[in-house]
Amino acid sequence: MSSNPSIIQLTPVGVVRSTRKAVSDDNWDVENTYIELDATRFDNTALRGLENFSHAEIVFYMDKVNPDKIEYSSRHPRNNINWPKVGVFSQRGKNRPNQIGVTVCRVKAIDGLLLHLDGLDAVNDSFVLDIKPWVTEFGPRGKQYQPSWISELMANYWSAQSTESAETSK
Amino acid sequence: MSSNPSIIQLTPVGVVRSTRKAVSDDNWDVENTYIELDATRFDNTALRGLENFSHAEIVFYMDKVNPDKIEYSSRHPRNNINWPKVGVFSQRGKNRPNQIGVTVCRVKAIDGLLLHLDGLDAVNDSFVLDIKPWVTEFGPRGKQYQPSWISELMANYWSAQSTESAETSK
Numbered sequence: 001m002s003s004n005p006s007i008i009q010l011t012p013v014g015v016v017r018s019t020r021k022a023v024s025d026d027n028w029d030v031e032n033t034y035i036e037l038d039a040t041r042f043d044n045t046a047l048r049g050l051e052n053f054s055h056a057e058i059v060f061y062m063d064k065v066n067p068d069k070i071e072y073s074s075r076h077p078r079n080n081i082n083w084p085k086v087g088v089f090s091q092r093g094k095n096r097p098n099q100i101g102v103t104v105c106r107v108k109a110i111d112g113l114l115l116h117l118d119g120l121d122a123v124n125d126s127f128v129l130d131i132k133p134w135v136t137e138f139g140p141r142g143k144q145y146q147p148s149w150i151s152e153l154m155a156n157y158w159s160a161q162s163t164e165s166a167e168t169s170k
Numbered sequence: 171m172s173s174n175p176s177i178i179q180l181t182p183v184g185v186v187r188s189t190r191k192a193v194s195d196d197n198w199d200v201e202n203t204y205i206e207l208d209a210t211r212f213d214n215t216a217l218r219g220l221e222n223f224s225h226a227e228i229v230f231y232m233d234k235v236n237p238d239k240i241e242y243s244s245r246h247p248r249n250n251i252n253w254p255k256v257g258v259f260s261q262r263g264k265n266r267p268n269q270i271g272v273t274v275c276r277v278k279a280i281d282g283l284l285l286h287l288d289g290l291d292a293v294n295d296s297f298v299l300d301i302k303p304w305v306t307e308f309g310p311r312g313k314q315y316q317p318s319w320i321s322e323l324m325a326n327y328w329s330a331q332s333t334e335s336a337e338t339s340k
Contacts, residue, residue, distance in 0.1 A: 011178070045243040048255070049257055050257060053317070072211060074215040087217045089217050089302070090220040092305060098299050104309060115259075129268050130270045135320055138273065146222070146223050154307040
């Protein structure tokens with residue numbers, strides 16, 4: 001491609017409201033989250049019918065990423081040397097070119113311009129770039145496999161259980 | 171959110187090379203496609219290890235969309251009045267705010283800066299914004315359902331079979 005690729009300008013369609021106020025890696029299922037659409041450009045028709053889908057795919061912008069930390073080549077995921085050094089496009093970490101997150105969430109409720117979701121791993125105030133219904137035919141087709149390191153990395157990603165030891169008896 | 175949301179500037183990480191040269195709706199499985207990473211910013215480490223994943227999720231920018239056709243409220247998908255008028259965020263059509271496509275593709279081969287894929291529904295020269303490995307734990311969790319209209323719409327979306335009648339005998 002040319003040495004000077006075009007800059008693409010996007011305008012957020014809404015923002016994430018989440019009980020997760022600071023960036024951290026795991027236990028996303030403990031959070032309450034919704035998306036608030038930009039009321040200057042959308043009305044309550046924009047989400048019409050989404051309640052008939054079990055899931056929606058959220059495309060968001062991880063604005064809290066430190067630009068100096070963005071990886072362009074390869075690194076150990078979460079800097080864990082027990083996991084292989086893989087390319088930035090072979091992992092889903094946040095420190096990536098364009099800082100885009102994509103997550104399939106459960107549609108919980110729609111209230112006007114608010115879309116309540118389960119399983120959105122975005123920090124409070126993140127910008128939303130797009131919302132799409134999850135469509136079965138767009139899922140992975142054919143045999144699926146993945147390396148063991150990513151399954152290990154994901155072990156507590158969603159878990160609503162604290163990874164700390166259970167509270168001690170009195 | 172504020173009435174003047176930030177503009178987000180993104181730089182493509184690569185471009186789509188596809189035998190699909192013009193925009194059309196269906197039969198994407200007939201095409202040959204690969205992504206060419208921007209050689210000015212990436213080397214062959216950026217895709218290292220992606221061959222151990224069966225699928226990758228491609229985030230791309232649909233630059234051929236006519237800005238005048240972008241929907242902000244609701245419409246009948248594909249303007250088919252037999253299907254319900256649903257919000258722009260309740261369908262996956264291209265005429266959408268920010269013109270972003272997200273598709274899970276089969277990883278076919280990696281050759282330096284080239285990522286060969288099956289099932290990429292992007293027109294030739296589309297800009298690629300991100301590449302992520304498909305991770306099972308990021309798939310939809312819990313019961314899945316979708317309305318019947320989208321299953322009807324998807325009937326020939328991937329099909330490599332022509333929807334025209336078979337060639338007539340001589």
